[in-house]
Amino acid sequence: MGGKKKKKTELKPLKTIRTISFHRNIALFITWLVLSALVAYEAAPKKYKLSIGDISQYDITAPRDIENKLKTRLKAEEEAAEQEPVIIEIENANINMLNDAHDYFESLEKLIAGVRRNPDYRSPEEGIKAIDPDGDFSVLSRLDKPTLEMLFSEQGDEKFGELKEMVIKKIIPGLTEKKLMEGSIDNEINSSLNAIGEGHELESLKPIAEDVLQKVIRANSRVDIEATNKKRRETIEKYIKEKPVIIYKDERIISKDDVVTEDIYEVLKELNYIDSAGKPDYLLYMAVFIIELLLILASVLYLRKFHPKVYYDRNSMLLICVSILITTLFAWAIREFIPDQSYFIIPIFITPVLIAIFLGIEPSITVNILLTFSFSLMVGGSLEFMLMSAIGGTFAAFSTANATQRRKISLAGLLLGCLNAAIIALIGIIEKKSLESLLTNGGLAFVNGMLSIILAIGLLPFLESTFNVITPL
Numbered sequence: 001m002g003g004k005k006k007k008k009t010e011l012k013p014l015k016t017i018r019t020i021s022f023h024r025n026i027a028l029f030i031t032w033l034v035l036s037a038l039v040a041y042e043a044a045p046k047k048y049k050l051s052i053g054d055i056s057q058y059d060i061t062a063p064r065d066i067e068n069k070l071k072t073r074l075k076a077e078e079e080a081a082e083q084e085p086v087i088i089e090i091e092n093a094n095i096n097m098l099n100d101a102h103d104y105f106e107s108l109e110k111l112i113a114g115v116r117r118n119p120d121y122r123s124p125e126e127g128i129k130a131i132d133p134d135g136d137f138s139v140l141s142r143l144d145k146p147t148l149e150m151l152f153s154e155q156g157d158e159k160f161g162e163l164k165e166m167v168i169k170k171i172i173p174g175l176t177e178k179k180l181m182e183g184s185i186d187n188e189i190n191s192s193l194n195a196i197g198e199g200h201e202l203e204s205l206k207p208i209a210e211d212v213l214q215k216v217i218r219a220n221s222r223v224d225i226e227a228t229n230k231k232r233r234e235t236i237e238k239y240i241k242e243k244p245v246i247i248y249k250d251e252r253i254i255s256k257d258d259v260v261t262e263d264i265y266e267v268l269k270e271l272n273y274i275d276s277a278g279k280p281d282y283l284l285y286m287a288v289f290i291i292e293l294l295l296i297l298a299s300v301l302y303l304r305k306f307h308p309k310v311y312y313d314r315n316s317m318l319l320i321c322v323s324i325l326i327t328t329l330f331a332w333a334i335r336e337f338i339p340d341q342s343y344f345i346i347p348i349f350i351t352p353v354l355i356a357i358f359l360g361i362e363p364s365i366t367v368n369i370l371l372t373f374s375f376s377l378m379v380g381g382s383l384e385f386m387l388m389s390a391i392g393g394t395f396a397a398f399s400t401a402n403a404t405q406r407r408k409i410s411l412a413g414l415l416l417g418c419l420n421a422a423i424i425a426l427i428g429i430i431e432k433k434s435l436e437s438l439l440t441n442g443g444l445a446f447v448n449g450m451l452s453i454i455l456a457i458g459l460l461p462f463l464e465s466t467f468n469v470i471t472p473l
Contacts (some may be wrong), residue, residue: 020314027321032289032296034325035374038332040288042378043428047275050246050268055261060253063380066271068245070263076239080232086224087179093220094176100216101172105164108208111137112160115152124152130239139211147204163205167212171195175213179221189213288377297368303363315467319358320367322466323351326459331375343385344424344444348375349416349452353409354459358469364401370391388423388445395419396452406457413453420445 048058112199115127125148128140140148150156153265171192180188192213196206247253247267254264268274304311311317332348338345346373356364372389379385399412421442428438464471 020312023314024311024317027318028296028300031321031324032292035296036289036292038328038375039292040285040380040461042332042335043288043380044281044284045272048268048273049275050260050265052260052262052265056254056256056258056260057252059256060268060273062247062251062253063271064249066247066267067262068247068267068268069270072240072243072245073236074263075243075245076236079239080235083228083232083235086227086231087181087221088224088227089179090220090222093180093218097176097216097218097220098168098172101168101212104212104216105168108137109160112152112156116154124148124326127152137211139207142207144204151205159202159205163202163209166196166202167209168260171209172217173211175217176220180217180219181221181223182219185217187221189217290375294373294375295370296417299366302366303341307360307363310359315469316359316363319463319467319469320355322463323354324367324371327351327371328374330455331378335378341444343379343382344388344420344441345448345451346375346379346385347452347455348372348389349393349396349449350456350459351457352397353400353412353453354463356397357403357409357460357471358458358463360396361401364397365394368397384424384427384441387427388448391423392416392420392449400456409453409457413450415449416453417449419447420449 045063046061048056050056058389071159083122111128111131114131115121115124118127121127121130125141128137132138140151143151151160175188175192178188193206193210196209198201200206202209210299251269260268265274300311309316310320325349327348330350331342331348334346335342348368351371352364355367369390372386372393375389376386377384396412396416400409403409403412424445425438425442428441433441460471463469
């Protein structure tokens with residue numbers, strides 16, 4: 001009795017291995033593993049070993065619209081630098097200039113009066129040296145002798161008064177109306193002295209006017225650094241918000257033989273295109289594997305609930321899994337060798353056509369939805385691909401189900417190609433693409449429909465013999 005019991009225990013694992021559920025689960029597990037691995041591999045952005053200053057060996061295009069943040073910032077700063085600084089008045093600067101000018105002329109008047117009152121001075125020069133030993137009015141030495149003698153005579157009072165009035169009532173008020181800044185004062189003074197130009201009656205006394213202006217004119221305005229910085233910060237923020245430098249989807253980020261600049265490097269880094277650590281993106285792989293698991297689980301639950309004959313039939317489930325794997329391998333190969341055009345020519349319709357012929361419309365549409373979402377991850381979520389796959393796959397399922405002649409399937413391929421081309425063209429019109437782009441992409445989508453049907457017809461004999469299924473074709 002003990003020996004028989006042991007024999008039964010030993011045979012139980014073998015019995016489990018032979019069950020339909022075990023075969024189904026193994027097939028689904030392998031399908032999930034291969035599908036997830038290939039989708040994740042293609043979904044992961046290609047990484048490039050590039051550094052700032054390197055010569056790019058690649059043509060790299062943007063997988064989506066992305067802002068060149070560093071370039072936007074640089075342009076914003078250039079815009080801000082061109083903004084006029086915030087200028088504020090220096091309190092009492094204008095009043096002080098006028099007061100100092102009055103003091104200057106009063107002191108000069110006292111000097112002239114002092115020289116006149118003292119008959120001991122044999123010349124104005126002698127009197128000036130005696131009364132002004134510090135040389136505060138050294139400008140008088142720049143006057144020619146007749147002008148100096150005239151100034152220190154009784155007849156000079158009128159000219160002196162005219163000069164004083166010209167400077168205090170005309171020249172200085174004209175200067176105080178301007179925003180005088182450090183660094184611009186000399187130019188403003190020279191410009192204002194043009195009022196006493198060549199031929200003017202006070203031209204001979206112009207050195208005095210120049211001297212008083214040099215001594216009393218000072219900055220009446222200054223840059224408000226805090227307000228200027230605030231204004232420039234606001235300009236930068238506004239520019240970044242309203243005029244970002246965008247690299248649009250499918251636009252070239254960098255061309256081969258171009259130098260990798262800092263801003264381009266930052267864009268590539270944001271896209272996770274820089275291979276700095278040399279490690280795969282485990283988080284992305286994990287996300288893809290989980291999403292694929294959920295998609296397969298949802299599809300299996302649907303089949304179990306609404307199509308139990310398919311779900312509990314080993315050959316049917318194996319057929320579904322093999323069809324998925326074949327299409328996935330085609331998709332992977334096209335992504336590897338024709339990445340730029342893969343959106344339009346991945347033959348996703350192979351699986352819905354095969355399953356529709358062997359198992360019916362609803363299982364076909366279910367698997368088509370599974371592959372549509374799966375491959376959309378592979379191609380970066382392309383709207384064109386998703387709509388073409390969803391609509392075209394559904395049409396393929398309805399047009400090839402219960403087909404009795406290969407000619408009918410071939411005709412379905414022609415119609416499917418036309419439908420694909422129409423979908424791509426309509427999306428292109430919405431996205432305002434050029435006529436050349438519409439024709440090129442539409443043509444590729446048409447080829448996709450025909451290619452999928454041709455491959456499906458070619459696979460039919462292999463699947464019929466492998467799974468011992470007979471079709472009327």
